[in-house]
Amino acid sequence: MAGAADDAAKAILRVVPLVMRTVRDEMRTGRAAPLSVPQFRTLNFVGRHRGASLSDAAAHVGVTLPSMSRLVDGLVARKLVIRQGHKADRRRLTLRLNARGRTLLRAAHASAELSIASRLTALGGEELDVVIRAMAILQPVFSGAATVGEDGSKRRMESNHV
Amino acid sequence: MAGAADDAAKAILRVVPLVMRTVRDEMRTGRAAPLSVPQFRTLNFVGRHRGASLSDAAAHVGVTLPSMSRLVDGLVARKLVIRQGHKADRRRLTLRLNARGRTLLRAAHASAELSIASRLTALGGEELDVVIRAMAILQPVFSGAATVGEDGSKRRMESNHV
DNA sequence: TATTGTTATACTCTATAACTATA
DNA sequence: TATAGTTATAGAGTATAACAATA
Numbered sequence: 001m002a003g004a005a006d007d008a009a010k011a012i013l014r015v016v017p018l019v020m021r022t023v024r025d026e027m028r029t030g031r032a033a034p035l036s037v038p039q040f041r042t043l044n045f046v047g048r049h050r051g052a053s054l055s056d057a058a059a060h061v062g063v064t065l066p067s068m069s070r071l072v073d074g075l076v077a078r079k080l081v082i083r084q085g086h087k088a089d090r091r092r093l094t095l096r097l098n099a100r101g102r103t104l105l106r107a108a109h110a111s112a113e114l115s116i117a118s119r120l121t122a123l124g125g126e127e128l129d130v131v132i133r134a135m136a137i138l139q140p141v142f143s144g145a146a147t148v149g150e151d152g153s154k155r156r157m158e159s160n161h162v
Numbered sequence: 163m164a165g166a167a168d169d170a171a172k173a174i175l176r177v178v179p180l181v182m183r184t185v186r187d188e189m190r191t192g193r194a195a196p197l198s199v200p201q202f203r204t205l206n207f208v209g210r211h212r213g214a215s216l217s218d219a220a221a222h223v224g225v226t227l228p229s230m231s232r233l234v235d236g237l238v239a240r241k242l243v244i245r246q247g248h249k250a251d252r253r254r255l256t257l258r259l260n261a262r263g264r265t266l267l268r269a270a271h272a273s274a275e276l277s278i279a280s281r282l283t284a285l286g287g288e289e290l291d292v293v294i295r296a297m298a299i300l301q302p303v304f305s306g307a308a309t310v311g312e313d314g315s316k317r318r319m320e321s322n323h324v
Numbered sequence: 325t326a327t328t329g330t331t332a333t334a335c336t337c338t339a340t341a342a343c344t345a346t347a
Numbered sequence: 348t349a350t351a352g353t354t355a356t357a358g359a360g361t362a363t364a365a366c367a368a369t370a
Contacts, residue, residue: 004291006279008293009275009278013271013275017185018224028339053328066330069329091368092369093328093329123299132170133292134293135173135176137289141281142181215352217352225337326369332365339357340355344352345351
């Protein structure tokens, strides 16, 4: 017997990439400003964690430090994020949004939510409830670190921050 | 009032990228062979639709024709896909998997399902059921074409094929 | 030595625009 | 003219490896 966990895994593999493609497109063509999903997630994290380090951001977004370094390069170049040295520990950075970043993030959020929501209008109240509950169930399951190698080898960091 | 559709949209925006990151990583580091998500989805489609054209594949996977052209280039170079001319209409291509592609696809499927399922073991039967139902609800909602511009402008094709 | 971050390098994904070949 | 596909070009995202600076 396959089991319910297997069925759920199959369903996730089939549907999540599909949903993701729409999410990505909505970001990319968003009225607010074109943003990639990692950019959106990074802005989101920095907005909620003022003064976070680059490592913090990498851990949350789920990319390597070099990837986040470049990602932040772009956001700084677009004048959405301020990148400064840390007073106490000069190895570290502190990241925060400037006013423009905050405004853009709010607009991007509103725009993306609206366009996703517009796709969901065909659904009934019970269906929406199932979707909401499923997302709540999946969030903690996929917030943890990637599977640890048997040898405990290094791998990309990931956290539970929201 | 925000409304349930809005809440669901927020939840999707928060959780789907998170899940997607794991899916992507499982593909990338899969025991079978490293595959990107678009590669996996393309193999999947071609496997289920022997003789499909490049446009068919682009429509299903949700990318432009040039993107699919390059994507298939890579799969052909890796000797997973056979790309041939169409007998009747010489503008068209026919795509199909060869034996190696079929084997690799099966292995990739099994590997990805297994590793996703292993994350879900913490969930109870009811929770798994909610997840399965939610995926079934979302699939048709996000299978359709991208939102049509008010002017009916051209955009990426997308189909409902599985 | 361990930690934080950057730079170098190399790939894939992605789109738009311009093009070729066929219908 | 319309359709199917490729090529040209450009930019983002991604990783690993090698490096620099600081603790």
